[in-house]
Amino acid sequence: MRVGILISGRGSNMVSIAEACASPGFPASVGVVISDSPVAAGLDRAASMGLSTAVVEPGEHADRTAFERKLSEILSAHDCELVCLAGFMRILTSEFLADFPGRVLNIHPSLLPSFPGLDVQRKAIEHGVRFSGCTVHFVTAEMDAGPIVLQAAVPVESGDDPSILAARILEQEHRIYPEAVRLMAEGRLQIEGRAVQISP
Ligand code: GAR
Numbered sequence: 747m748r749v750g751i752l753i754s755g756r757g758s759n760m761v762s763i764a765e766a767c768a769s770p771g772f773p774a775s776v777g778v779v780i781s782d783s784p785v786a787a788g789l790d791r792a793a794s795m796g797l798s799t800a801v802v803e804p805g806e807h808a809d810r811t812a813f814e815r816k817l818s819e820i821l822s823a824h825d826c827e828l829v830c831l832a833g834f835m836r837i838l839t840s841e842f843l844a845d846f847p848g849r850v851l852n853i854h855p856s857l858l859p860s861f862p863g864l865d866v867q868r869k870a871i872e873h874g875v876r877f878s879g880c881t882v883h884f885v886t887a888e889m890d891a892g893p894i895v896l897q898a899a900v901p902v903e904s905g906d907d908p909s910i911l912a913a914r915i916l917e918q919e920h921r922i923y924p925e926a927v928r929l930m931a932e933g934r935l936q937i938e939g940r941a942v943q944i945s946p
Pocket residue numbers: 753754755756757758759760788832833834835853854855863864916919
């Protein structure tokens with residue numbers, strides 16, 4: 747299965763997926779890495795791994811529809827059947843999602859449905875939760891609300907600041923996102939209602 751990865755910044759999750767894809771026997775490969783910003787550090791990291799890259803800037807398109815159409819066009823031109831949002835800081839509309847039905851994944855740095863949105867490591871600390879973590883989920887038009895594929899929990903320690911907690915969570919992101927891609931590529935994920943069944 748060919749995967750298109752959408753990024754906006756550092757791209758460490760993109761690297762973790764790309765490294766998994768490069769390992770022997772992994773059932774997916776990276777078709778293209780697309781950034782919505784020309785200065786995303788992840789672009790250089792992708793290029794240095796020999797991956798195809800593209801930049802699609804919202805500001806260079808007449809409207810959101812045109813921006814998303816361009817994303818879709820590039821993904822299709824690279825035969826991508828699965829789209830992975832990896833630190834892609836934009837909400838995609840149902841028009842875009844209709845081009846890849848049930849085939850868009852996202853990673854979010856909290857245990858959804860707790861703490862959707864932004865700055866969630868700070869929110870978790872301020873709320874006083876004892877555990878946080880990360881979630882890979884299918885993307886729907888509602889932000890951070892789609893069916894959950896995999897989660898990993900980490901403790902929130904006293905004295906954590908958002909960057910310490912983010913680093914602890916990121917380590918788990920790099921483990922579960924490639925695993926979710928593998929399950930998807932092996933055809934083992936089935937959406938039932940708002941839950942995801944994983945077949946053995
Ligand atoms: C990751 O922690 C990811 O979970 C988060 O942004 C970071 C991107 O890091 N995504 C979101 O907050 C999406 N709402 P990366 O660019 O190094 O993969």
